[in-house]
Amino acid sequence: MGRAGRGRTVGALTVAGVLAGTALTGCGNGGDAAGHAQASSATGSSGAREQGTRAVRSAYDRTAEEDTARITLRVRTTAGGRTVAANGQGAVDLGDGDSVMTVTAQGQRIEQRVVDQVLYQRVPRGQAPDGRPWIRIDLRKAAAGQGAGAGSVSDPARSAAYAKAISDKDVTRKGTATIDGVETTHYRVAVDVADLPDGAALRRQVGPTLPMEVWLDEQGRIRRQQTDMTLRAAPSPSDRASAGASPSARRVTVRTVVDFTDFGTEVDAEAPPARQVADMTGKATEQGGTRG
Template structure:
C-alpha cells in the first residue's frame, strides 16, 4: 500500500464512499477549503418527528432516483488526518450511475492521476515517480469483482458508483432535516443521517475499523436526487511504517462528493493491456495480512 511523502498511510480509508485513489496513490498535505462546508442558508435545527419521518423516506429513495438519472458529472474531495498530518485527494469527472463506468482526473500531492472504471475494473495512470510499484508500466489495474470474491469485500478499494447506495442503509431513528441550501443551480434539502455499517458490503470487517455507524450528510434536490454527499469517519488503523504493525491509532477522514449535469455523456475505455499491471492480487494479499 502506498504512502504520502510523510509516511502517512492513506490506503485503509478507501471504503465505498472514498474513491480508490486513496488506496493507490501517494498524497500530500492540503489546506484548501472543504467543498462540503455549509452555506449560510442552512438552518441548523433538527425538525419535528413528523419531518424526520418524511426525511427518512426522501433519503431512502434518493439512491434509486439518483441512479435513474443515468449519469452525472462528479466532483470529490477526500481528506485524511492521522499522526498530526493531513493528506487530500481531489477528483472530477463523469460517472455512469447505472453501470458504474467512470472517467476521472485525480490530483494528489500536485500530481495528476487519470482514473477509469470499466466493467467493474479500475484503472489508474500513475505519475512517473510512482510507476516503480507497477513494474514501470503507466497503468495499474484492479479487478473490483475479483477483489470482492477473494476477500468477501475490500474496504480499501472502491467503485466510485457505490457511494449512492449508502443512503439505502440509514438508521431510521437518526434522520434529521438541517435546512435548505443551494448547491450549484439546484435547490436542495440538507439531511443528517447515520449509516448502519453492518448493512454495507463488507460490513463486518468495516465495523471493526469504524464502529457500528457512520455519520453522513445528504443534500437532495427537488427531484429527489443526491447533489452532495458527505461522509465522516474515525477509523482505527495500524501505526507506523510497517503494514503489519500491531500498534493501532486513530485516523479521521472526510469525503465530499457532488453531482451535477445529470445525463451527461460518459466515454471510458480500458487502456492497452501492454501498458497495464494487474495489482488485484497484491492488494488482496495486503488486506489479508492486516485482517
C-alpha cells in the same frame, strides 16, 4: 515502481474505491414523489421526520434514474498527525459505476478510468512498471485482500445499503443550502452500521453508527453526499519500529465528499489496450493491508 510511487497508487486506489462504483441503481424503497418537497418545509414533528426519511431513502433511486452525471470527489484522510488529501473530477455512469476522472493526489495529476470494477491509471512519467504507461488494479480483489470492514464503506457501489439502514430516528433536517447554484435541502443521517454489508466487522472499527450527510435538490436527487468515518487501523510497520511507539491501533479519520452535477452527461470509459497495461492488483492489496 518505487515506494513513493506505490504509496500514490494506494492513495488513488482509495479515491477509485469510493468512485468505482458510484452505482446507485436499486438503492431506495421508492418513496413518494412529494416526500422531499414536503419535508423541506415541515417542522421537527414525527410526520416531518417520516417524510425526511422517505426523501433520503428514495434519493438514490431518483439520482440513478438520471443514468450519468459529472462528479467532483474530495477525500481527506488523517492518521498519526498526517493529513492526505485527494481530489477528483470527471464523469460517472450511475448504473454500473464506470467512470473517467482526473485525480490530484500528493501533488500529482493522474488520469484514471474505472471499467467493470477495474481501475486503470496512467502512470506519471518515469514511474511506469515494465515501461507500460498504464497500471491495472482489480478493485474487487484488492478489497477482498484487504479484508472486510471499513473498506466496504469506501465503495459507494454499496451505497444501496445506506438507504436500507436508516429509519425515522436516524434522519434530521438541517436546513437549506445552495450547491453549484442549485437550492438543496440538507439532511444529517446516522446509518446503522449493523445493517450494512460486513456490519459486524464495521462495528468493531467505526462503532455503531456511520455519520452521513446528504443535500437533495427539488427533484429529490442527491447533489452532495458527505461521509465521515473514524476507525481504528492496525499500526504500520514503521509505527511498530519507531522507538517508544505504541503497538496499539491508530485512529484514522476519513471524510469523503461527492458532488453530482450535469446529469445526463456522456461517459466514455474504455479499458486501455492490454499491451499497455501492467497488473498491480497484488502490490496494491499488499500495500493497502500494510497501511491498515
